[in-house]
Amino acid sequence: MKVFMEWTYVTPKKKETVWTSKEMEVSEAITFAEDIEKTGRVKQLLFYDARGVAWTKKELIKLMKEIETEPHDVIAYFDGGFDRQTKKAGIGIVIYYKQDGEQFRIRANAQLDELQSNNEAEYAAFHFLLEQLEHLGVHHLPVVFRGDAHVVLHQLSSDWPVFSDEGRWVERIERKMKRLCISPIYEPIGRKENSEADQLATQALRGTMIRSTIQLERKR
Structure with a gap:
């Protein structure tokens, strides 16, 4: 903070x-x-x-x-993918955070079938990320959000205009962000830097569901 x-x-x-x-x-x-x-x-x-x-x-x-004693120093990654043939979307998120002097990582994904495009999958992934942060108990804190969906991050930060197709997602995300009193820090990154979330989204598209929380070893 x-x-x-x-x-x-x-x-x-x-x-x-x-x-x-x-x-x-x-x-x-x-x-x-x-x-x-x-x-x-x-x-x-x-x-x-x-x-x-x-x-x-x-x-x-x-x-x-x-x-x-609560989750803090949160850095969160998200990614979404869409298969035009099957009309299914895969979303993946990774959350790094500290608690009680230790560092942890959460990895999770999901498969969705009510979306229409890759861009919508990216927004759904971000909203899914907020749901996981809420479940973790993150509130009244700054959170660093990273992803290779630059359009999503720039639209959420109001740097780029929001069109009607994305408007409903932006409203849902902003409502939840406000409810959690999260101060977002948006950091667009390249695909290579987002490989963990990207892999999770791909695995979700293939039907492999993942949910894990691990404690990371301290750097010596």
């Missing part, structure tokens, strides 16, 4: 000015805040998250202790 600081500085003659920091990780921000407080010139010190919510240092420290 990243935040930026805003503090009101007071001079010995009681003149005030407001300073704003760059965005940084919470642990780094708290370290700077503690050092700034030692000056004795701080009238007010607040931290703002990606949603613009303000936190005091005490509130932020409490939040981070609570988050440590």
